[in-house]
Amino acid sequence: MAASPDDLFRDVTKNCSGLISRIALSYEADPALRRELVQDIMLAIWLALPSYRGEASLKAFSASIAQKRCISHVTKRAREPKPLELPPDLISPALAPDEIALQNDMRKQLIxxxxxxxxxxxxxxxxxxxxxxxxxxxxxxxxxxxxxxxxxxxxxxxxxxxxxxxx
Missing domain, CATH: 1.10.10.10 (Winged helix-like DNA-binding domain superfamily/Winged helix DNA-binding domain)
Structure with a gap:
């Protein structure tokens, strides 16, 4: 009898988590984005497990999905605009909070x-x-x-x- 997707996922979680994390690490340096990527990989594995036929090892099956997800992640990130560093001397056109409070007080006093x-x-x-x-x-x-x-x-x-x- 074939293992259920739940049993297979428990096996992936137990035996392949380190592999998946290392694969994600090789594609994403940012720890927060890497955690999201690992979660995305685990979700993709979960969704793919019902189609797992045992032709390759569960480890190879999981690694293949992880590789494909990482490539998709990198491709998606490459299309995103790069964040710009704002200069430290940038002046906001908005009033400072204390000026806003002063104006509000003056408005209340006028009313x-x-x-x-x-x-x-x-x-x-x-x-x-x-x-x-x-x-x-x-x-x-x-x-x-x-x-x-x-x-x-x-x-x-x-x-x-x-x-x-x-x-």
């Missing part, structure tokens, strides 16, 4: 201060911060452009006082 403004000044300031012109805000608020400008000036002065008090 809290705007919420303390009287409603007419608050409306004008929010629209102004959104980039609307005095003419556009005048249409939205139903008042003249001069009245909008006056509200914005008063809001800015009030915000300046509120923020100075908190600082």
């Amino acid at each position: 809290a201060s705007i919420q303390q403004l009287p409603l007419p000044q608050r409306e004008a300031m929010v629209l102004s911060l959104e980039g609307f012109s005095y003419a556009e805000m005048a249409v939205m608020l139903g008042i003249s452009a001069n009245a909008v400008m006056l509200r914005c000036q008063r809001a800015k002065a009030a915000l300046k006082l509120l923020i100075e008090k908190k600082s």
Whole structure:
């Protein structure tokens, strides 16, 4: 009676693990990638064991699969782009974490201060911060452009006082 794939795999694991590791070592120097390669080889052996007919030794069968997997691995790795070393003096275009935190604090302080403004000044300031012109805000608020400008000036002065008090 022929051995089951489970029995054959136990035999491969027990008797051929060193061979498979050495074959993988001859193709892959990186320890982490080599461990992955060994796992890939073991999976390939597991998947191929049902077709094992005993024409060659189990060791030769396993070594053949290991060789083919290693060649596939090297071929695949050769097609991957090589990682580039970043220069140590590379400056990130993003703000530093402490600058981001400072900006967030300032934004929160501005929002809290705007919420303390009287409603007419608050409306004008929010629209102004959104980039609307005095003419556009005048249409939205139903008042003249001069009245909008006056509200914005008063809001800015009030915000300046509120923020100075908190600082």
